[in-house]
Amino acid sequence: MFAAYSAAINGNRVLLLEKNEKLGKKIYITGKGRCNLTNDVSESEFIKNVVSNPKFMYGAVFALSPEKTMDFFENNGLHLKVERGNRVFPVSDKASDVTKTLQNVLIRIGVEIMLNSEVASIIFRESSVTGVVLSEGRTIDCDSVIVCTGGVSYPLTGSTGDGFKFAKSAGHSIVSPKPALVGAELQGDDFRPLQGLTLKNVGISVFLNEKCVYDDFGEMLFTHFGVSGPIILSCSSIINRMNVSSLILSVDLKPALESSVLDKRLLRDFTLNNAKSIYGVLRLLLPQSVISLILTRAKIKEKTKCAEITREERCALVSVIKNLKFKMKRLRPIAEAVVTAGGVNVKEINPKTMESKLVQGLYFAGEVIDVDCFTGGFNLQTAFSTGFVAGKNA
Numbered sequence: 194m195f196a197a198y199s200a201a202i203n204g205n206r207v208l209l210l211e212k213n214e215k216l217g218k219k220i221y222i223t224g225k226g227r228c229n230l231t232n233d234v235s236e237s238e239f240i241k242n243v244v245s246n247p248k249f250m251y252g253a254v255f256a257l258s259p260e261k262t263m264d265f266f267e268n269n270g271l272h273l274k275v276e277r278g279n280r281v282f283p284v285s286d287k288a289s290d291v292t293k294t295l296q297n298v299l300i301r302i303g304v305e306i307m308l309n310s311e312v313a314s315i316i317f318r319e320s321s322v323t324g325v326v327l328s329e330g331r332t333i334d335c336d337s338v339i340v341c342t343g344g345v346s347y348p349l350t351g352s353t354g355d356g357f358k359f360a361k362s363a364g365h366s367i368v369s370p371k372p373a374l375v376g377a378e379l380q381g382d383d384f385r386p387l388q389g390l391t392l393k394n395v396g397i398s399v400f401l402n403e404k405c406v407y408d409d410f411g412e413m414l415f416t417h418f419g420v421s422g423p424i425i426l427s428c429s430s431i432i433n434r435m436n437v438s439s440l441i442l443s444v445d446l447k448p449a450l451e452s453s454v455l456d457k458r459l460l461r462d463f464t465l466n467n468a469k470s471i472y473g474v475l476r477l478l479l480p481q482s483v484i485s486l487i488l489t490r491a492k493i494k495e496k497t498k499c500a501e502i503t504r505e506e507r508c509a510l511v512s513v514i515k516n517l518k519f520k521m522k523r524l525r526p527i528a529e530a531v532v533t534a535g536g537v538n539v540k541e542i543n544p545k546t547m548e549s550k551l552v553q554g555l556y557f558a559g560e561v562i563d564v565d566c567f568t569g570g571f572n573l574q575t576a577f578s579t580g581f582v583a584g585k586n587a
């Protein structure tokens with residue numbers, strides 16, 4: 194939609210082909226239905242949140258920055274608000290208003306929109322685009338095509354990887370798609386009683402052969418398959434090219450307390466409550482559902498009286514509370530991932546124009562490109578910025 198807008202205001206006759214019955218189906222489910230459409234940060238801060246190929250994004254983000262994007266929406270009647278972490282939402286809290294705003298702009302500037310119109314292939318002649326073929330068989334002539342077909346995540350919204358097929362047919366290489374911003378499954382069963390537990394202000398570290406490959410601080414949760422929540426989603430974007438089943442996730446339940454301080458705190462609690470069971474006393478410090486697992490890992494019986502806890506047992510407890518370890522199994526499937534990492538190889542796209550370096554008149558924008566970002570509105574902004582540049586140059 195942004196690519197069509199940009200191409201139209203630059204004097205082109207534009208046809209937007211959408212295979213769904215309506216525009217922007219994925220937008221409706223973004224930001225839990227509220228659409229976190231961008232992040233109110235500078236261009237350089239933005240780039241820090243691009244996980245794959247940040248350098249490729251430089252030109253596009255400077256061409257259409259978050260600030261310019263916000264101006265665009267405000268000027269077209271969508272009032273915005275900035276929330277925690279500079280996340281930008283419509284004041285109405287309705288993702289549908291974002292789609293409506295874009296659609297209204299497109300209609301006003303004369304973009305022709307064809308719904309229920311699936312592109313089957315792109316026609317090339319002597320390394321130039323000459324048209325597209327629709328699935329129903331019709332051919333449409335054109336001198337430029339902007340492929341904005343998304344990745345392969347949440348395919349029910351329309352992103353079924355068609356763009357990868359089109360890119361391949363033009364000779365492009367595709368960096369193999371991987372799930373990003375997705376939960377992770379854990380090995381074993383001992384995490385299962387923790388299902389539904391949300392942990393705020395915890396630290397996580399991920400180890401490969403005892404080397405830390407990722408660490409973060411924030412909120413996570415346990416689910417029926419393993420772990421999810423903001424810091425796990427971010428982590429998935431980094432570990433998705435690793436052998437996940439070799440990784441160890443270590444959760445620090447008390448990151449604000451150094452081990453020695455935590456040890457003193459436990460000693461004090463145990464002394465004050467020496468006739469009570471350790472299980473009851475740990476409830477002062479930890480969520481109830483995690484206590485059994487911690488005591489099992491520290492090899493302490495739940496009914497043990499605090500007075501009976503040895504120094505070694507206390508050390509073991511501190512160690513488990515600061516390093517609650519789980520073997521990872523795999524990331525959840527790509528269809529469940531918030532974004533697709535991988536896609537059309539950026540080495541084959543001109544970052545100043547988004548044009549293919551292989552075929553004249555062929556452009557790419559959005560998630561179909563091998564660029565993915567952390568959460569916070571950066572992925573939609575990437576789609577807007579690359580779409581804006583592609584439209585301007587098409």
Ligand SMILES: Cc1cc2nc3c(=O)[nH]c(=O)nc-3n(C[C@H](O)[C@H](O)[C@H](O)COP(=O)(O)OP(=O)(O)OC[C@H]3O[C@@H](n4cnc5c(N)ncnc54)[C@H](O)[C@@H]3O)c2cc1C
Pocket residue numbers: 210211212213216217218219220222223224225228229230231310311312313341342343344346347350351352353355356530531532558559560561569570571572573574576
């Ligand atoms: C649950 C969820 C929540 C998210 N929340 C946020 C958020 O709050 N903030 C954020 O920044 N990002 C969020 N994202 C990510 C963001 O939605 C995507 O990165 C963004 O939509 C990508 O835009 P796109 O235009 O490249 O692709 P899409 O939005 O996937 O759009 C591609 C379009 O192309 C159409 N299409 C595909 N193939 C064809 C074909 N052959 N012919 C015709 N049409 C075709 C599809 O039907 C679809 O409408 C979220 C994603 C999910 C799944």
